[in-house]
Amino acid sequence: MTTAPTGGVPDAAALRARVADFVAAHDPATTDPIEFLAARFDAGLAWVHFPEGLGGLGAPRALQAVVDEEFARLGAAPSGREALVIGLGMAAPTILAFGTPEQQERFLKPLYTGEEIxxxxxxxxxxxxxxxxxxxxxxxxxxxxxxxxxxxxxxxxxxxxxxxxxxxxxxxxxxxxxxxxxxxxxxxxxxxxxxxxxxxxxxxxxxxxxxxxxxxxxxxxxxxxxxxxxxQTTLMNERVSIGGGAEPREGGLIGLVAGIWRDRPELRTPGLHDALLRLWVEAEAARLTKERLRQQLAVGQPGPEGSAAKLSFARLNQEISGLELELLGGEGLTYDDWTFRRPDGVDLAKRVPGFHYLRSKGNSIEGGTSEILRNIIAERVLGLPGEIRVDKDVAWKDLPK
Structure with a gap:
């Protein structure tokens, strides 16, 4: 196993070599997925910024991207982990920040491997x-x-x-x-x-x-x-996990709509062209802003900026899904997917446009309503006066129910 540089904290080159050594010793094609992730946790390559023994190496948070990219390059990126979003994105950071050593030892590893949802x-x-x-x-x-x-x-x-x-x-x-x-x-x-x-x-x-x-x-x-x-630790991480994930250019819904525009010239009108260009630019600006937020997270903890990312995510999803229906016309109104199911996650790429439109309505509610997020941004980012709160010093039992 590659040793860390002087000082005990590995740098990017050492981490890439460490990942290569790990994959060579644990062939992802033949190793059971849970065993592979458990070994990755034990090797400190789950969350490199977590302490040693808890899935990390005590390295800078920014180096997590290096580790993830190297695992992906070697064909060993985790897949099918949609059901773990709450554990990975919300529970784990909270347990790390406030959990006892016993709690961290008990919960973090099976949370990471997916053995416990x-x-x-x-x-x-x-x-x-x-x-x-x-x-x-x-x-x-x-x-x-x-x-x-x-x-x-x-x-x-x-x-x-x-x-x-x-x-x-x-x-x-x-x-x-x-x-x-x-x-x-x-x-x-x-x-x-x-x-x-x-x-x-x-x-x-x-x-x-x-x-x-x-x-x-x-x-x-x-x-x-x-x-x-x-x-608050959970909520700040939740908003980042919902609205602040990394995406390539034309990732998400804007990529689907742009693809329809390119493949179906008969659907184009000047007005829809203008609408698509406006939303494409806004989606790209939001993507770059989220990338900057991810860089800020690499050197600290989530702050109120995550509320802005989640707010933008909700509005754009709703507007882009609406444009998709408008672009497709009557064809976009067909919806034969209205069956009762208990899905593990939401994979928009595999769903019909009607599902995109209906599901996006929840984006402005889940993870904090857009109205609440605007208050957070106004008060904690822009420094505007807070709303008058008459219940601030009133005992909970005396509040109107």
């Missing part, structure tokens, strides 16, 4: 956009907590082994100060998952009922009452 129990029917208004109660009983409440819009809950869960543990203080964050066993008695059928006909999402669910205190992340701060 995660979901997110945050939103509630009466507290979607205002997460701090949540009412799911957790009451301490010795070394365990008894949880009762309802969560909604929970992707992958029907497959998940674990959930990141935010609860109300102290109703006598203002809403942001009485929350506590847990890891919840989705197989525990009292956890009930029900599908939520969407406008697409599918049920990516679920509603989850928690009835006298017992969670050991050893599964608490962060301090009691500090759940809001822990949740």
């Amino acid at each position: 995660w979901c997110q129990l945050f939103s509630e029917p009466g507290a979607g956009s205002d997460l701090a208004a949540l009412g799911t109660r957790a009451v301490r009983d010795g070394d365990t907590w008894v949880v009762n409440g309802q969560k909604v819009w929970t992707s992958l809950a029907h497959r998940a082994r674990w959930a990141i869960l935010v609860t109300r543990t102290d109703p006598d203080v203002p809403k942001h100060r009485g929350m506590t964050y847990f890891v919840c066993d989705m197989t525990a008695p009292g956890v009930e998952v029900r599908p939520l059928r969407q406008i697409t006909g599918e049920a990516e999402f679920n509603e989850v009922y928690l009835t006298d669910v017992r969670i050991p205190d050893s599964h608490r992340l962060g301090e009691v009452g500090d759940g809001w701060r822990v949740a």
Whole structure:
């Protein structure tokens, strides 16, 4: 195995050599995929910026791209991991930031290999956009907590082994100060998952009922009452994972629409040409902005800029999918895919234009509504005065329900 340069932290060249050595010792064509990923984790090549022993090498975050590119070049890039987006993009960074050594040791490796799928129990029917208004109660009983409440819009809950869960543990203080964050066993008695059928006909999402669910205190992340701060780490990473992923030029929906334009000249009109050019330029600007955000992430932690990336992603997806239908005319209105399914993810490239149009409506809700994200950008990026919040110093129990 290639040794690290002086100082103990590998540079890009050393990492490329380390990946080459690893692939030579673990042939991706013959090694079981989970065994391959487990060995990659043990070698510190899962998340290189994580500490040694937790899937990383303590290297700069920017070098993760070097590792991923080298694995892809050698034909060893992970595939079929759509169901792991919440675990990889949201749970793992939160467990790293707030988990105990025992929690990190227990959860991170099977999360990375895909042996355990995660979901997110945050939103509630009466507290979607205002997460701090949540009412799911957790009451301490010795070394365990008894949880009762309802969560909604929970992707992958029907497959998940674990959930990141935010609860109300102290109703006598203002809403942001009485929350506590847990890891919840989705197989525990009292956890009930029900599908939520969407406008697409599918049920990516679920509603989850928690009835006298017992969670050991050893599964608490962060301090009691500090759940809001822990949740912010999750949310910042969530917005980046939804709207800030790397894409090639003409990646995503804009590439599909541009392809239709090139292949079907009979569909072209001057007005649609202008609309396509405008959205192509906006999509390219958004792609380059996301690349800059990824570079910022390489040297730090997600900030409010991720809200801008997610906001732009939602608006562009909705406008581009609308243009796709307009370009195809009556042909684009056919939709024979309205069947009840429980998909593991959303692969737009393999779906009909009608699905693109319908599914994109959820982009401005999931991962934080566009209205909330505009507030975050205004206050935390532009420095504008915050909205007047009359409930700031009111105990949660005294708030109108």
